[in-house]
Amino acid sequence: MTPADASAPLGLPIAVNTFVWHSPLDDERLARTVATISEWGYEGIELAFENPGDWDAHAAAELLHEHGLVSAVGAVLGPGRELAAADPEVIAATSDYLRRAIDVAQLQGSGLVIGPMYTSVGRTGRIDAAARRAAIAELRDAWGRLGDYAGERGVRLAVEPLNRYETSLFNTTEQLLEAIDPLPAETVGLNLDTYHMNIEETSLSAAFDLAGDRLLHLQVCGNDRGVPLRDHLDWAGIRDDLVRIGYRGMLGFESFTADNASIATAASIWRPFAPTQDDLARETLAELRAWRATF
DSSP, X not given: OOGGGOOSGGGOOEEEEGGGTOSSOOHHHHHHHHHHHHHHTOOEEEEEEOSTTSSOHHHHHHHHHHHTOEEEEEEOOXXXXXXXXXXXXXXXXXXXXXXXXXXXXXXXXXOEEEEOOSSOTTBOOOOOHHHHHXXXXXXXXXXXXXXXXXXXXXXXXXXXXXXXXXXXXOOSHHHHHHHHTTSOTTTEEEEEEHHHHHHHOSOHHHHHHHHGGGEXXXXXXXXXXXXXXSSSSOHHHHHHHHHHHTOOSXXXXXXXXXXXXXXXXXXXXXXXXXXXXXXXXXXXXXHHHHHHTTO
8 A cells, every 4th residue: 555545535545654653663663653543543654764674564564554644765874875976885785775765665565665765864075066066966966866666566665865964965855856856756756854945945835836746755853843823934824835735644743753864863753742752752743633634
């Protein structure tokens, strides 16, 4: 079952990322989380794929089918994972990791791999024009091959721009769209996140218009990584933007637990956004349901 098959209004199933609770994810945590969020009323899940073997794709497929959830597989490019501007051995290993993510997506039926699939999160620094052109050329080649691999397996890649504190390569929709533009839209598109957009985009409406039908996945959270619609973002405007471009994918809530030191540091999670992570997820679901009902 893919996001487009969901029965939610406008095909907008509400999903939650496993990083809200866990890092790394494993089979026991996944089974418990899927059962819990399904009971609450979530319709989808973003499955963090930190390392091959952390969780079993076949077991995940059975869980998702049992609970009627759609899903996306989240690629995680931590230290040592680089798809460009790195040693050939590192790039080859990163490409192999992303092929594994595609395999997992196919096996558990999501049809979508999301995330910043270019260089490691936290890799920042000045990039001159020549170095940027070289990196983009490398990435287009890598994305093209990965897109072919994904397309043969019924999977699409949704590449995500991040804010300036997490990468210096792609911060805006325009930058990333320019990089993927020559690649087949059937296999390579965009994953946007309202948290990053709030920092980097001068106009969210203009960014959504640029993305258009290449927007494959949207992550929605408050400007502080907390509960959406309890922040300063113009959610009525975002609703109108999504309707205008005909978006039919998931509304994925991505936040992070402070209980894992490495994840908390990478995502700069220094304070809780709700009394518990369960409260954070439940309050988010309530807000997103009410917001979606206005579409």
